[in-house]
Amino acid sequence: MEMTRRNFMAAAGVAAAAAVAAPVIANADQAAPAEEAPAEDAGAVRICISCNDLDRSRDFFCGQLEFTLVGEGILLEDVVEPLYGLPGKARYAMVKNEYQATVLQLIEFEAKSGECIRTDENHGYDPGYFDVAVRCDENYVVAKHLKKLGYTYYTEPYEYTAEWSGSTVSEAVLKGVDNVPTTMIMSISEPRPEFDGLFKNITDIALVISDVDRADLFWEGVLDMPKVYDEELEDGVVDPILGLPEGTHSRMIYYAGVNTPSVEALKFSVEGEQVTTAVPENAGIFALGYPVADLDATLQKARDNGFEVVAEPVESVIAVFGHVRSAMVTGPDGMLAEIFQKL
Numbered sequence: 001m002e003m004t005r006r007n008f009m010a011a012a013g014v015a016a017a018a019a020v021a022a023p024v025i026a027n028a029d030q031a032a033p034a035e036e037a038p039a040e041d042a043g044a045v046r047i048c049i050s051c052n053d054l055d056r057s058r059d060f061f062c063g064q065l066e067f068t069l070v071g072e073g074i075l076l077e078d079v080v081e082p083l084y085g086l087p088g089k090a091r092y093a094m095v096k097n098e099y100q101a102t103v104l105q106l107i108e109f110e111a112k113s114g115e116c117i118r119t120d121e122n123h124g125y126d127p128g129y130f131d132v133a134v135r136c137d138e139n140y141v142v143a144k145h146l147k148k149l150g151y152t153y154y155t156e157p158y159e160y161t162a163e164w165s166g167s168t169v170s171e172a173v174l175k176g177v178d179n180v181p182t183t184m185i186m187s188i189s190e191p192r193p194e195f196d197g198l199f200k201n202i203t204d205i206a207l208v209i210s211d212v213d214r215a216d217l218f219w220e221g222v223l224d225m226p227k228v229y230d231e232e233l234e235d236g237v238v239d240p241i242l243g244l245p246e247g248t249h250s251r252m253i254y255y256a257g258v259n260t261p262s263v264e265a266l267k268f269s270v271e272g273e274q275v276t277t278a279v280p281e282n283a284g285i286f287a288l289g290y291p292v293a294d295l296d297a298t299l300q301k302a303r304d305n306g307f308e309v310v311a312e313p314v315e316s317v318i319a320v321f322g323h324v325r326s327a328m329v330t331g332p333d334g335m336l337a338e339i340f341q342k343l
Helices: 008-021 054-063 077-084 139-148 212-222 295-304
Strands: 046-050 068-075 090-096 103-109 128-136 152-162 167-175 181-187 199-209 227-232 250-255 262-268 284-291 308-318 322-330 336-342
Touching (some): 054 090, 128 284, 139 152, 212 227, 212 262, 212 295, 295 336
Parallel strands (some): 046 103, 128 181
Antiparallel strands (some): 046 284, 068 090, 128 199
């Protein structure tokens, strides 16, 4: 069912059921990619989110945020243990929008801890992965609906003028399933984008860094993602969104991909504590996945620049991407990156 402002409230549950009704299956024994990512796609094509309950997470993204289920499967022990450092198997689902190549890979590991990466003890300025941001047409309508379903917000809809774009927007940060911060950005000033439903593309993946030089070295130097924006922000403009202390100075950097959302790196004058819980067994965003043409050469670049390869290359077959060879690298501030090459 196509989502519109008028039928969103009644149809959210129906859309979730429809999205799950006809999945494309691919697992370790069945090399059947549902939808291949074009060769020219680059940047963060996978957002890896560990889940305490895969079905609940999938139904949230498909039923409430208008993502579509494009593939699902099982990762066997010979992939999970060497790549993710956990015993047992894992179930996963791939969900995406129709505007970009990027998929959310929702994974439920048998060896899950039951804990969440982000808790109420974390701060918005703590280095690590922060959120997935999606473009929304009606922030206030969506907020009212999701609150009726029992969801809460880290940040209620907040209006400001973004100096980096010149647009006035409403931005809200939802406490999603497993406490995953899900930011919804609504354009207020004209021209406003056209929507078929209530949601559109992923605008960016936000993360917090402690060292800009290290971030440049990783995203520009290792992953060849050009830096397209790097500016100090007006004091106070993002403070209410991230809960920053008064007087915090903020710097925003964008590293661009191709047909994928930008990686938005935020550097603050206040020092936070690294989010060390962002590991596969805990629920939340634990890695971004980047395709490369030559995995071995990219891993060597990572090593040469002081980044640790924590999982050596492993071959697997995953939905959407097919036969791949993947490795895990620890990037800036301990953030994991799954770097892979299509075979």
